Amino acid sequence: MDLPMDLSTVQAAASRIYVPGGCVKTPVHTSSLISAAAGVSAFFKCEHLQRTGSFKFRGAMSAVSEVALLGPETSAKGVVAQSSGNHGAAVSAAAEAFGLPCTVVVPSTTPAAKQDNVTRYGATLVLCEPTQKARVDAAAREAGRMGGAALVHPYNDDPVIAGQGTIGLELMEQVPGLDAILVPVSGGGMITGIALAAKGLDPGVRVIAVEPEGKRLQEALETGRRVVDEGTGGRMLDTICDAIRTQPLGPRAWELNLEKKLLHPEVLSISDDEVRAAMCLTMSELKQSVEPAGAIALAGLLSPAFRELRAREESGGRPIRKVAVVICGGNADLGVVAGHIQKHQEAAGKGS
Numbered sequence: 001m002d003l004p005m006d007l008s009t010v011q012a013a014a015s016r017i018y019v020p021g022g023c024v025k026t027p028v029h030t031s032s033l034i035s036a037a038a039g040v041s042a043f044f045k046c047e048h049l050q051r052t053g054s055f056k057f058r059g060a061m062s063a064v065s066e067v068a069l070l071g072p073e074t075s076a077k078g079v080v081a082q083s084s085g086n087h088g089a090a091v092s093a094a095a096e097a098f099g100l101p102c103t104v105v106v107p108s109t110t111p112a113a114k115q116d117n118v119t120r121y122g123a124t125l126v127l128c129e130p131t132q133k134a135r136v137d138a139a140a141r142e143a144g145r146m147g148g149a150a151l152v153h154p155y156n157d158d159p160v161i162a163g164q165g166t167i168g169l170e171l172m173e174q175v176p177g178l179d180a181i182l183v184p185v186s187g188g189g190m191i192t193g194i195a196l197a198a199k200g201l202d203p204g205v206r207v208i209a210v211e212p213e214g215k216r217l218q219e220a221l222e223t224g225r226r227v228v229d230e231g232t233g234g235r236m237l238d239t240i241c242d243a244i245r246t247q248p249l250g251p252r253a254w255e256l257n258l259e260k261k262l263l264h265p266e267v268l269s270i271s272d273d274e275v276r277a278a279m280c281l282t283m284s285e286l287k288q289s290v291e292p293a294g295a296i297a298l299a300g301l302l303s304p305a306f307r308e309l310r311a312r313e314e315s316g317g318r319p320i321r322k323v324a325v326v327i328c329g330g331n332a333d334l335g336v337v338a339g340h341i342q343k344h345q346e347a348a349g350k351g352s
């Protein structure tokens with residue numbers, strides 16, 4: 001757990017994930033209309049086009065490839081994941097790629113599209129109560145039942161964080177001279193990995209978290225308390241972004257951030273209405289269908305808070321002109337996507 005984590009760890013993960021049946025390098029899309037609206041050059045990293053429909057496949061391939069390297073006796077016991085869906089599908093697909101048995105635990109509230117995405121790659125699906133504790137307990141039980149299978153945590157394991165960091169490696173190559181990267185955050189594995197890679201290559205690039213309202217990450221960073229309110233730390237956030245409902249940053253992401261000052265101190269907090277508007281824009285302008293969490297970084301780009309942050313950075317002599325926006329996933333029931341789009345259209349007075 002506590003081996004050095006830096007650019008070289010992410011590069012090592014990159015050497016394992018682009019294998020046949022493994023990860024693809026995702027494209028970067030642009031839109032002159034969105035760039036003009038945001039007042040910056042915006043670059044959209046299309047992780048919803050990663051295999052399994054989200055960036056999670058990177059971390060899963062990185063972690064499962066390490067299990068496979070442990071030799072047939074250990075790896076034959078297989079892998080277990082607990083997840084709101086995307087990580088589960090990713091570990092299922094990675095296990096299939098390496099020929100390992102796999103069980104995935106998901107909360108019973110997980111959208112049907114995400115449940116189907118787990119089973120289509122061959123994993124056994126186990127439903128549990130929608131609490132963090134129920135997920136962890138059920139995963140431990142399943143690992144024991146499989147004779148000691150390896151648990152692949154969605155965001156707290158170094159190989160997973162390093163795998164997610166390959167987004168940062170690709171971005172820095174695809175968009176030279178980036179000033180900032182906007183990253184959706186939940187347990188923080190993705191943003192930590194991206195920051196390790198991007199800041200390892202260019203310490204000046206700002207890595208800015210975009211969260212659903214109520215997460216209070218900025219307050220956590222300011223006060224130095226990972227869990228700002230002990231009473232609510234275990235509760236899931238009330239947001240339409242079903243993939244990013246974990247309230248505190250994970251312990252490993254927190255520790256790495258304290259040690260290396262990875263995250264920008266300001267966090268963009270986004271409402272459900274802003275996410276719905278960004279989903280519509282993603283569909284109408286970028287011509288991409290994404291899940292709610294997949295649109296939150298675009299909502300962050302267009303938020304008043306980001307405009308103010310840019311003004312402060314500009315007056316400090318560090319302007320933000322080139323911005324990458326991570327579209328992290330596209331796995332959603334079509335009816336749910338349609339419902340969000342209709343709700344936004346009605347609110348905007350455009351009817352259905």
Ligand SMILES: Cc1ncc(COP(=O)(O)O)c(C=O)c1O
Pocket residue numbers: 054056084086087154155184185186187188189190191243244293294328329330
């Ligand atoms: C689509 C999507 N975006 C963002 C995240 C957040 O990732 P992390 O927990 O590494 O912050 C997740 C996590 O499940 C996800 O599925």
